[in-house]
Amino acid sequence: MNIIISNEESYHFPGWKIIHSMEEFSKVLQFSIEEAKINLEIDWAEAAELSAEIKRKNPACKVEFFESDKGEFSFLKSFLERIKYPAVIGRFVGEEPVIVYANQSFVDLFGNNGRFIVGDYLDKLIVPPEKHEEALDLNRRVKEGEVVFVEVKRATKTGERYFELTALPFSRKYAVAIYRDITKRREAMQKIVESERKYRGVFDTSFEPMVLLDGSFSIIEVNKAFEEEFGVSGEELKGKNIREILDIDPSLEESEIEALVGGRRKIMVYRIKKINSEILLSIKDITEFEATSRLLRAITYANDLIVRVDDREELFEQSVKLLADIGKESSCWIGMLSNGEITKVYCEGCCCAVEITTYPKCFEEVLRKKKALIVTAEDRDEDCPFYTKKPRLCCIIAPLIINGDVIGFNVLHSPIEFSEEMKEFFESVTNNIAIKAKAIEADKAKKIAFKQIEDNIIKLAILVDEIRNPLAALLAYAELMVDDENTLEKIKSQVWRIDKVLGLLDKGWIESEKVREFLRKSWGINNEAG
Structure with missing residues (x-):
């Protein structure tokens, strides 16, 4: 059976059952549903909840969401279609988001043997069991209006991988999640710890700025990427305390700060590993991400206004x-x-x-x-x-x-x-x-x-x-x-x-x-x- 769930009476699709009420929906759940189109603007139920119920009883069902007129969902969908990173749009059902749209990059990476993933709970699809509590905390922060930028582990169709997750609320209805695969970067960082030889190769060739500190947080050396990013030479920095360059506490695992050299901008500093008495830091410029997030948040509030x-x-x-x-x-x-x-x-x-x-x-x-x-x-x-x-x-x-x-x-x-x-x-x-x-x-x-x-x-x-x-x-x-x-x-x-x-x-x-x-x-x- 194929169904369309909507407020409107004007749909006429041969072979499709039109659902206008919860009573009709409850009746069709007794049958096998192959495909469902759901209007996000229905006023008699939450669209995401209906899709979750359909997928629970019909796991292979193909679910598609739509709007009567182009609005926030269409705008977000058209934007995510153009970006290269895996991305989804979700709507919360309780404490967990249900997928209402996934771009092709997401489907290619997380799709399970061709299964239609729209309508599924996002966390059940990609969050490893040991990361469930962490995912619930991220969900809570996004529901409360926070823009989250964090490193996570997720299950893909080829195995578990690490991602930089950007999750943010959009208006009062949707949440957007964008995943950047950093597995190779993490593997490269791990190699630094394994041996001095491997460490030296990664340190010298990394595209991300890195700095090696001694036990008192004085700079031993910086890589070429650091010199290019901050416009200073390694010889000038050698022996200086890192706090003269970056306003951070190097003992922390990660810090979001403003750089004090090379122009004021937001950066993220990761404390990768303590090697004997030495500390290795990796640095990422997040100025553009911060600016994009602030603008998107301002536009979200403006659209609500x-x-x-x-x-x-x-x-x-x-x-x-x-x-x-x-x-x-x-x-x-x-x-x-x-x-x-x-x-x-x-x-x-x-x-x-x-x-x-x-x-x-x-x-x-x-x-x-x-x-x-x-x-x-x-x-x-x-x-x-x-x-x-x-x-x-x-x-x-x-x-x-x-x-x-x-x-x-x-x-x-x-x-x-x-x-x-x-x-x-x-x-x-x-x-x-x-x-x-x-x-x-x-x-x-x-x-x-x-x-x-x-x-x-x-x-x-x-x-x-x-x-x-x-x-x-x-x-x-x-x-x-x-x-x-x-x-x-x-x-x-x-x-x-x-x-x-x-x-x-x-x-x-x-x-x-x-x-x-x-x-x-x-x-x-x-x-x-x-």
């Missing part, structure tokens, strides 16, 4: 505050266009209060191509009105587009270097802001039109009464005062003609009331709106 806010001014004011909160010295500026001029500005952060009289060149390019643009710190134009505030910042400029027309610009400045993925995130949330602004204006116009219709209906009813009352008085007066029968009949005939017209107006009033109720329901206007 877009759903909740129904006021245009509040939409723009709160959006710039959220997007500016991606790091120190960052700022967000939204300028609205009217007749080719910036007429309204919303801003937050270090580049605020910038007055624009003419378009910078970068604005002209965005206006022409209607696409977001990254401008690096080196490419910033001194003629740019933002340049005098923070000349060494990078920026992304995205157009606010409604019905194909650019109605404004969204500009994000930050000391971090923006990637193409970050640009896509920013462009996506900018489009969502523009769409919501249009929806707010359309809703406002509907309410104004509805109010005018109500006023016209009331005026029509009053007008009919104002005509009918004196008309009745006129007829009574004529019957008392007019003696000539012919004249009286003519007056009555005219009164009846007018009364007939008033009857038609009454009927029109009733029909107008029906139209009014139809508009109230179809436009979603409550009784207080009128």
Whole structure:
């Protein structure tokens, strides 16, 4: 049996059973289900829970999730399809995530003999039994809104391997997990411990910065990757205490810190092994990861704001505050266009209060191509009105587009270097802001039109009464005062003609009331709106 689970009545797939309620779902569970398509927006149950129940009774069932309209799930899915690392989207059922999408890299690495894995519990699929408690703790942290960057062991279809896991919440519905295989790196590190000869080979050829310390944390030597990463030579560093270079406690297994040389940026330091009295540290620059995580978190909050806010001014004011909160010295500026001029500005952060009289060149390019643009710190134009505030910042400029027309610009400045993925995130949330602004204006116009219709209906009813009352008085007066029968009949005939017209107006009033109720329901206007 093939089934579709949805709120909607409009699906007609030959051979497919359409499920609209929990009662119908309970009945079909008695049968063998080969394939199931589940709408993530059903309002009578949690979609992930239904998929887990189907997979429990039908392990070989192929499950696919979908949305009625493109939304957060479609955005995340399209993004994960383009990255090379294994990645999944999950929704929590209790304390564990159920897979609602897995990219091809994930399926190739973790898939079990071609079994369809969408709809399965993620932890049961890939977490080794001895790591179950650790996985539950990671789940809890992600559910509470934390972005997790950690080393984990997971079971693939070819055996257990080690990964750098990036797990983060997206809005209130989804969690994203991205796995970077570091098994070979760990194996290489293990070889360092096995022998001095092997250690020397890995130390010298590693692409990751490494430093060897003595028992007092003074530098014995650094590898070439360390020299290139931090812009200092090993001879200069020899004999210096590591705390002069990195603000860390070398006795810890790992530390997330800011580098004190080679430009301030976030790095992760791993204490690989203590060899006799010597300590070997491996260093990884996580600046870009941190920046991407902060931007994605800000965009998540901004998308949540877009759903909740129904006021245009509040939409723009709160959006710039959220997007500016991606790091120190960052700022967000939204300028609205009217007749080719910036007429309204919303801003937050270090580049605020910038007055624009003419378009910078970068604005002209965005206006022409209607696409977001990254401008690096080196490419910033001194003629740019933002340049005098923070000349060494990078920026992304995205157009606010409604019905194909650019109605404004969204500009994000930050000391971090923006990637193409970050640009896509920013462009996506900018489009969502523009769409919501249009929806707010359309809703406002509907309410104004509805109010005018109500006023016209009331005026029509009053007008009919104002005509009918004196008309009745006129007829009574004529019957008392007019003696000539012919004249009286003519007056009555005219009164009846007018009364007939008033009857038609009454009927029109009733029909107008029906139209009014139809508009109230179809436009979603409550009784207080009128």
